[in-house]
Amino acid sequence: MRAVWCGFALGVIWLQRQAALPDTGGWWTLILAGCAAAGIAVWSLRDHGAGGSLQRRRGLRHQPARRIWRDGRVRRAAGWGAVWCAAICVGFGYAAVRAQTRLAVSLPHAWEGRDIEVVGSIKGLPTRDDKGARFLFDVDTNDARLAAFPRVIQLTWIARDAAMPRLAPGERWRLTVRLKRPHGNANFGLRDTEASLLARNVRATGYVSVPDHARRLAGHARGLAVLVDRWRAALRARIDTVLADAPHRGIVVALAIGAQDEVSPADRQLMRGTGTSHLVAISGLHIGLVAGLTGWLAAAIWRRSGWLGRNWPLRLPAQIVGVTAGAGFAALHAALAGFNVPAQRALWMAALVALAFVGGRQLARSTVLAWALGLVLLIDPWAVVSAGFWLSFCAVGAILFAMSGRPRGRGPQASRHDEDEERSAARNRWQALRAALIRSLYVFAERLRSAAHVQYAVTVALAPLTVYWFAQIPLVGPLANAFAIPWVSLLLTPAVLAGVALPAPLDAFAWRAAHTLLEGLVAGLQMFSGPRWTLWWLPRPHGWALAAAALGVLWCLAPRGWPLRWAAPLTWLPLLMPSADGALSEPSGAFRLTALDVGQGTSVLVQTAHHALLFDAGAGPESTHAGERVVVPFLQAQGVKTLDTLMISHADSDHAGGAPAVLDAIEVRQLVGGLEPDNALWPTARQHGAQTLPCVAGQRWQWDGVEFTVLWPDAGGLTGKPNAHCCVLRVSTSAGIVAGDAATRGGANAPRLTALLTADIEAPTERTLLARDRDLLRAQVLVVPHHGSRTSSTEPFLDSIDPSIALFQVGYENRFHHPNAGVFARYVARRIALGRSDRDGAVRVDVDPGARGEDGAVLTLERYRDTQRRYWMEP
Known part of the structure; x- marks a missing residue:
């Protein structure tokens, strides 16, 4: 069954990577492939079971032993390969049917x-x-x-x-x-x-x-789900009443009912920076530990029922009672957690172990994990799109794999002569105490070594996944977890659960004690956090880099004696390389412009070979939190650790609201803005060590063969509404005047390629810029003014720019109805290649004067929803 469930999981994962669900031809292909694989599996494995065919054994008796072994091996390998293929087809088909059923219902x-x-x-x-x-x-x-x-x-x-x-x-x-x-x-x-x-x-x-x-x-x-939710809501209300405005109340709520929405930003950042975020929720680790303690306590009470005048162990063994009680408590704890994926995994594993024990069977640990994997995906095929699924199952798999080759410690061994001497020496009380102390220390050392090995295995196994999902590796994670895991598991979680179990007003004492323990935990974690170097930010890796790192994990955790284990870290080197998404194809003279999908707002990243500029930062806490939710994670995923310039075009919240989040998370060397002198961003930027400079027409600089020129606003006081003094930035290649590789590739005839970032300028500003220099406005790439509103993108302005690509940054079904239908029609009539964040997601344009096509220099346009399409995205 391990092969069946693992193949089923691969099929489900494969479906979630598809751009479209299978059509009629695809379904027939899938059915035929599954049936053929199942037939091959039955034919290949029918005589290889226990006790095989007597006739076959007699027929093979007179054949050479080498040939029999070789034929059997090949046939068995083909059979199990067919089993995998059939299971993959079943998993793919099952997930496709569930997806079609769910997508059939949608709002017109x-x-x-x-x-x-x-x-x-x-x-x-x-x-x-x-x-x-x-x-x-x-x-x-x-x-x-x-x-x-x-x-x-x-x-x-x-x-x-x-x-x-x-x-x-x-x-x-x-x-x-x-x-x-x-x-x-x-x-x-x-x-x-x-x-x-x-x-x-x-x-x-x-x-x-x-x-x-x-x-x-x-x-x-x-319904049962409603009863559980009402119970969880009542527990949250009780905790809120007891702890009120306590600073770490959100963590107590998370540990009690699994709801993390009330965890404060400071606590969330501390946990994330120390790699202990998994301890803030009811995880599989908590459920396993608490279920084990519950089972042990129930079995202990059952064994001692004689004190009450009962002989319960004679009717039902205490082991069965303990295992059943542990599984039952795991179900209760998983319900408190809202049945998240780690909780489901722990629940199914506990239930399978309990069923096997009650039935008098013993299951391999890998079989238990495979069954839990299959059951989780059978209930929720979309669990594979969450980080919790991969982190939970890979952590348990790494532990099982790492511990499979380690012999269990059996304590100090002694010869018969030594045993006789020890027996005679045991007459002396102090020598007996010394021997017992040595044994206890040895057992403690073995358990400590085993725990350290488990922590090492989990850290190594989850490092590539942490980079993939969170673009970071907390370097202090192992030390912080060595302190935090025992603290949370042995002290904090029992205190929280005591509050859950005790009635009022006794629950208040337990929850206050839990909060006091939390204060100690936070103080300890703050000792591990601090400098930026403790959090290692890495670009999000591609599939091949992740596969190489996974191979290195298996190589590193292999049993002792595996050859060349010292070379395993070499397979992780691709994780350190810049991702293809964040790297430029040319070393100099080219730039990449990425218009982010931040909803209704603007944020554009401009990257040269060695520098980065962020033009606006999206909305902030007053609206959609785009700066914190989108801009900062995007920069980190692209490996942008430092912004040479953060340019805030004007003070409107959909452009400047996310700037504080960027300043908090990313090193910013310079803030340039079209902001009033009393704007709060100026002192905030200086507190973060950034230089500050007003945005003024005529400012010019050059990075890696790319010229940056500010066209608006004019010097002097900022008057009128914010849209009237937006920063307008022109980014262009140097057209053959750059020394080095750019000039070699393009020569003196290399074309000048330009992008124009216009923020929220409107018709009066457009007319002023036209009156100054029409040629300076000509650009191949245009970030459309004011999200395509009817007060901008005038006909003369568009005629002067004559763009090949125009990018609209607008929110889906936004209340401003941007872009205006008439304005959008102007762009369509000019046959301009368009990118809209509400339809296309983020849009990336590579501008490279050295890439020559049939019509001259090539602009590469990439729309997220085209290249990263999944079946749930609308066409």
Whole structure:
């Protein structure tokens, strides 16, 4: 069954990497391939089971032994290969059927942005903050009378002047909402939000448009899931009452019910920087430890039932009671965690071990892990798109693999003569105590060595995955975890669970004790964190680099005696190389422009061979948190550790709001902005060690054969609205005047290639720039002014620029209706290659004067949703 479940998992993973679901021809190919593989497997393995065919054994008796062995080996290998192929086909087909069923229900385009009255119940735990609440809503009826209306929608209830009601799981409501199809920001190297929405079966998102018309209905939704969610909500309310404004209350909530939305940003950053984020939630480690302790305690009480005048062990062995109690508590703890993937993995493993023990069977640990893998994916085929799935299963797999070749310590061995001497010496009390102490120290040393080996195996195995998912390796992670894991597992988690189990007011003592322990944990972790070098940022690796690193992990954790184990770290070198997404194809004279998908806002990264400039940083906490959610992770995933210049075009929040997050996370050498002198960004930048400089027309510099020129605003005081004094930046190659490789490639006739970044300028500014120098505006790449609003992109301005590529940075179904239909038609009429963040995601343009095509220099345009397409993305 290990091969079957592992092949099934590979099939599921393969489906999640597809750009489209199989059509009729694909289904027939899949079915025929699966049937053929199953037939080959049955034919190849039918005589290789235990006790094989007597007739076959007699027929092979007179053949040479070498030939029999060789034929049997080849046939068996072919059979197991066919088993894998058949299981892969089954997994692929199963995941495809689930995907087709789920994608069949979606909000029609015609109903996006329209008021719809829905009746249903709140699903799961609502997420709360100062601005309102976000929650899942299970829809029963809708006034749009749509038969295929989404069953589950994700809503935001914005807190306004009136007090917002407290939302509880299972409550029934009548709400007026405005919805849109599931859509997320799509950027190179970042997680796919739409995949996570699909995994939760969320087929529409939106907000409560008329809060005054919201009505709480009588009754509650029913079901086991609702009861669990109401229990979790009640526990969160009790913790909030006890700890109130305690600084680490969010971590206590996370350890009690698995909800991490209330963890403070400071605590989240500390855990992430020390590699201990996995301890903030109910993980498989916690469930396993607590289930083990529960099983041991239940078995111990059962064995001592004689003290109560009962002989329970005579009726049912204490071992069965302990294993069953441990599995039951694992189920209870997993329910508290909301059945996340690590919790499911631990639950299935505990349940399988319990069933095998009760049935009198013994399962190999790898078989238990394979069954847990298959069951998790059988329930949720989209679990593979989450980091928790890979980190959880790979950590357990690494532990099993690393410990498989280690002999168990059996203690100090002694000869019979030594045993006689020890027996005689044991008459002396102190010598007996000394011998017992030596044995205890030896056992402790063996356990400490085993724990260190486990920590080493997990650290080595998860390092490549940590780089892939988080673009970082906490160098202090092993030391921090060596301190934090025992602290959390043996002290903090039991205190939190005691608060869960105890009634009020006794629970308050347990939770206050847990918070006191948390203060000690945070103080200890702060000793490990500090300098930037403790967190090693690396670009997100490609598949081949990750595969090489995985091979190195297996090589490094192989049993003692494996050849050339010292060479295993060499396979990790590709992780240190710049990714193809972040590297330029030419060393000098070329640049790459990436217009990020930050929703309604602007953020453009310009990279030369050795420098980087970020033009605007998207929205901040006042809106979509794009600076923290998108811009900073994107820079880290691309390996951009330092920004030579951060240019903030003007003070509008959708351009400047994300700048503080960038300054906090990335080293910025210089801030250039079209900002008022009293803007808070100036002192913030200086506190982070950045030089500050107003944005003024005429500023010019050169990096790696690429010229940067500021065209607007003029020197002097900034007057009028912010859009009137936006920074306008011109980026161009040096057209053969650059020494070195760029001049060699292009020569004196190399064309000048230009990109124009215009921020939110409007028609008056466009006319002023036209009156100064039309030739200076000519550009092949244009970041469209003011998101394509009707107050910009005038006909003369576009005629003077004459772009080949135009990029619109707009939010999906944004309330400003950008881009304006008439303005967009102007670009379409000129047959300009267009990129829109709401349809295409992030758009990348490589500008290289040395790459020569049939029509001269080549501009390479790459749209994220084209090159990284998945079947859940709309065409």
